[in-house]
Amino acid sequence: MKSDLDRLMQARDLVALLVVGDGHDNPPRAYLTNGAHITGGLALKRRGEAPLLVVNPMETEEAARSGLAVYSFHDLDWAQLVEAAQGDRSQATVALWGRCLERFGVPPGKVGVYGSGSINIYLEMVKRAAAAYPAYQFVGEMGMTLFDEAYVTKDAAEIARIQAVAAATSAVLEATWAFIAGHRADGDRVVDADGQPLTIGAVKRFVRRALLDHELEDTGMIFAQGRDAGFPHSRGDDGQALRLGQAIVFDLFPRALGGGYHHDATRTWCIGCAPAEVQAAYDDVLAAFQTAVAAYTEPGQPAHTLQDAVLDYFESRGHPTLRSHPSAAEGYVHSLGHGVGLNIHERPSLSHLAKDDRLLIGSLITIEPGLYYPERGFGVRLEDTFLIDETGALVSLTNFHKELVLPLRG
């Protein structure tokens, strides 16, 4: 969590973090600014000090909502830097970095550069910064990065925001179930009161509106039916009409509007009735889900132990897995889950190949076993987002039932 940042900087021998990049979709910046919506500028964190923000004069008021010290570009004589750079704003920004490091007393050493943005521009800017400010080494990192480590546990302020998103997402699952249930059958097709087929595109439009009603935004939901549901990443074909007795995988992973925390939940629904082989797979997936939850015993436990338990279970039921068949395209073909936060995929990884990741108090993770048989025309997945709370208990934040058969009322 945020209070770990100084320790994580120390471990990397960083004297400062420089968080830069674009405004939209910039999780490290959103993390440091505590939800204030800054669309430019930079955040500077010196080791042992709170972060400070340097923003466009237009954004100082919004920036102040972060609770951090805020400086405007004017305070750093931005106009003079732009003039010196003959109007080249990237070049002026490099000079702004240097001015901030010096003005705010960052001692010589390694400066970690983080944030999301245009790769080509930042490659060149960092190269120029290194040449212009030889007292500093501007460094990146990959693998388990400083922010990845921090994200592994959430603090109380984050958890309050996360719970609100969880409740809203659960309400949208509920509303979507009710929306579909309000239709009727015409042969094996689902139709509206006028007899018009209900398409996946129409369901997605309903869901996006329902998300907005709850101040959430879609980040690419999956609503995939039949054979498409057999491919974990298929988003579903908008033009396809909903049909009775087809497995539908509905994976919803919205975030708070404007780039906040995600919630991640999946349900599998069969409208009207469930074919026996879908029901059988569903029963196995539900049992695997319960197996995973039961395999959790205490904070500090390696995350892969939950996946190991699910692999054991699925293999005992005769399903191929990525452990028994590493290139399997049928059966259980992905890992059990992942951390969730400002990014939809964070650490810890609940994969049998990620041996070092642990489940800690404050971790927010998904548990999402699934079975995929595209050649048999179906896939099944169930997913809740769980918090390991302050007592060390694994608690689901997804408040929606796990019925397979969705009956039509219309």
Next chain:
Amino acid sequence: MKSDLDRLMQARDLVALLVVGDGHDNPPRAYLTNGAHITGGLALKRRGEAPLLVVNPMETEEAARSGLAVYSFHDLDWAQLVEAAQGDRSQATVALWGRCLERFGVPPGKVGVYGSGSINIYLEMVKRAAAAYPAYQFVGEMGMTLFDEAYVTKDAAEIARIQAVAAATSAVLEATWAFIAGHRADGDRVVDADGQPLTIGAVKRFVRRALLDHELEDTGMIFAQGRDAGFPHSRGDDGQALRLGQAIVFDLFPRALGGGYHHDATRTWCIGCAPAEVQAAYDDVLAAFQTAVAAYTEPGQPAHTLQDAVLDYFESRGHPTLRSHPSAAEGYVHSLGHGVGLNIHERPSLSHLAKDDRLLIGSLITIEPGLYYPERGFGVRLEDTFLIDETGALVSLTNFHKELVLPLRG
């Protein structure tokens, strides 16, 4: 446009473009994939050849919609690369880059790295790629980049998509006007049928829904009233109720759902009636808008000439400008416009400081003069998005009227 890429690569002495990064919000990737929604993998363009895509096996079908050659990670033995990297996917990706460059016959030389993503990760990946594949130099660039140059003109396929977004955005402006007009006055407040005040937050919720109905997504609209409208970047206060006779700046710049082309339009509305000083400023802004349009004569013209004409006009009317008062916070405090495309801000820049940018056939630009007097409690801006069409004419794609006073019908 895309057909310029080989020339732009030649000018930079690049043997290949490597477009990498995250899926969501990655304009260079969206540009090369012609609208197909790829969320990972890479695009490789060798000079003189069409781009090719290397994607997750789950995304080969979606990738094929690009019309480009598609390879799956399997084709490049991704599993073996991950194993060799001991599960470190960033390290495996560096090896994938190397394998692609070799497998697809890219000659030794400079490889331009583009795309949007985590800056720290790509800094480190590029460093490792440079060490592992000394035949190639992996380079970034800033300032007027290769993609910036390409974006300056749009081709016919892009223009078709752009026109659809323009029509949809115009329809949302119309719907928003009608939505507000359906309310009534209670004193100086705008209220609904039940007498409840209409807030800015409620208007934004209406607009986001209307955008979805047209398969658009909001990317941060401004709906700012009174003093807030006097700050060009203020997004407006969601809790504030709409009031009669206040200037409201409504700047809408959505894009096609999932990361397509933007349209950018601004209107200023006064509900019920307009105070004389707002009306006077509005008249000046409208005249400035017309001055800018009239200042365009032919393709190839420097873009700053339109801004110069507007500066002359505003200064003749006694308003401070960024030319007469470079740090002005009142008057005309921004440039006249910018290119629009997959990014909301592209080149050309219609700034008096950008002397090299030109208006060309196929350029898509905004014209958006404004006046800002926060201490007097108002701001005014008008903006259309214009195309320079194949005949060389400057044509507005924003199909909505420019009335200042929005009368209530309720």
